[in-house]
Amino acid sequence: MALGKDYVNQACAMARALELVGERWTLLIVRDAFYGVRRYSDFLAHLHMPRAVLAERLHLLTEGGVLVKQPAENSSREEYVLTPRGEALWPVLAALSAWATQELLEGEASWFYRHAECGTLLPDRLTCTTCKVRIHPREVLMEPGPGADLTRTDPVSVACRSPRRLLQPIR
């Protein structure tokens, strides 16, 4: 069923957020951007989503100030990079992923998240219990957990087989 893009009469912040990031696939695109994906072709190969939908979602996220489209370094390509507004979505993704790991995967994590500086596991992806600080995603190291699928051969999946910092560009 076709639904309008906005939530009429839902003046609250949640509804505004969902107008921007509540479309199908949108938060997976944002997740991939945290993994360091910047190229259209890499989003496409990793997400296996229809091209038209990917293009539309990237446009929506750029219009909404979550991503910025910019020339890639040393290349004529363009790439999509999280803005500060986009990086501020980390607590949302962190909460969703922590909830799903606990509730839907029975704790069998696809990824482990650690504080890059000290190696402490970050169950909430946000705070280091050793250093007693809030962690920017740039300081978060992700590594495959028992639930990770290590058989995929696209560039994003290959890059994510080894421990890597969030937001570090892939390629």
Add this chain to the structure above:
Amino acid sequence: MALGKDYVNQACAMARALELVGERWTLLIVRDAFYGVRRYSDFLAHLHMPRAVLAERLHLLTEGGVLVKQPAENSSREEYVLTPRGEALWPVLAALSAWATQELLEGEASWFYRHAECGTLLPDRLTCTTCKVRIHPREVLMEPGPGADLTRTDPVSVACRSPRRLLQPIR
């Protein structure tokens, strides 16, 4: 464009979460459940969404163990109530709503959230900086902020004009 319900090849927790709560409207239904909405007719009047979509989403959330359908007290009606798995979604909603208030509404909150016990405002909706404790949503008091729409006359909007605890049943 029609998309499958599942995210093929996206084994991660985020994708699993979004299969369950990433459909359009679903998180607004969950938000309403935190506001204390339990009746089908109240969800319908407050969310202004198509009946068929509401019924389908309530079914999905019940199947997924986020809501449970149970007989209402002192009534032959049935109602939808958050399970512990559903209540565990509070950090997700809190993060989305905090992000949108900051980034999209320029800080003009629709609602303020306070620790019911001490009255301290909870910018992250999760932790009381005065009591230094993590707050269960049951201990959170919501009240209209400068961005609230106070003109609506459905039972949910009317109940939410006065300060009330999250999860306290409406009617």
